Amino acid sequence: MGGLVDVSGTEAYDPATGIMHYRTFRAGRGGGSRTETVLDIRFTAPDDLQRLLRECGLWPERLLGDFSGAPLTDGSPEIVVIARPEQAGQSEAAA
Numbered sequence: 001m002g003g004l005v006d007v008s009g010t011e012a013y014d015p016a017t018g019i020m021h022y023r024t025f026r027a028g029r030g031g032g033s034r035t036e037t038v039l040d041i042r043f044t045a046p047d048d049l050q051r052l053l054r055e056c057g058l059w060p061e062r063l064l065g066d067f068s069g070a071p072l073t074d075g076s077p078e079i080v081v082i083a084r085p086e087q088a089g090q091s092e093a094a095a
Contacts, residue, residue: 003028003030003032005027005028009022009024010023017042018044019043021039022039022040023036023039044079046079049081058084059085059086063081063082064078065080067080
């Protein structure tokens with residue numbers, strides 16, 4: 001408990017699938033345990049995200065660029081979605 005750990009990792013983006021593959025490796029110094037964490041994350045473009053939300057019956061009111069409410073830009077670290085259940089009379093044209 002409390003020993004030093006070496007951490008390394010790899011990442012590879014597959015543009016055909018839109019999936020980023022992350023691998024993180026941890027090894028305890030002095031012969032400690034070794035672990036690997038695998039994350040495969042699909043990135044979805046904002047227009048596709050809005051379309052998918054509508055297909056699920058949700059109305060995307062706003063897309064933000066981070067959790068503090070900054071506008072969504074090409075350089076935003078996040079896509080934060082504010083969506084509500086679709087109401088009668090809402091249409092894709094109003095999006």
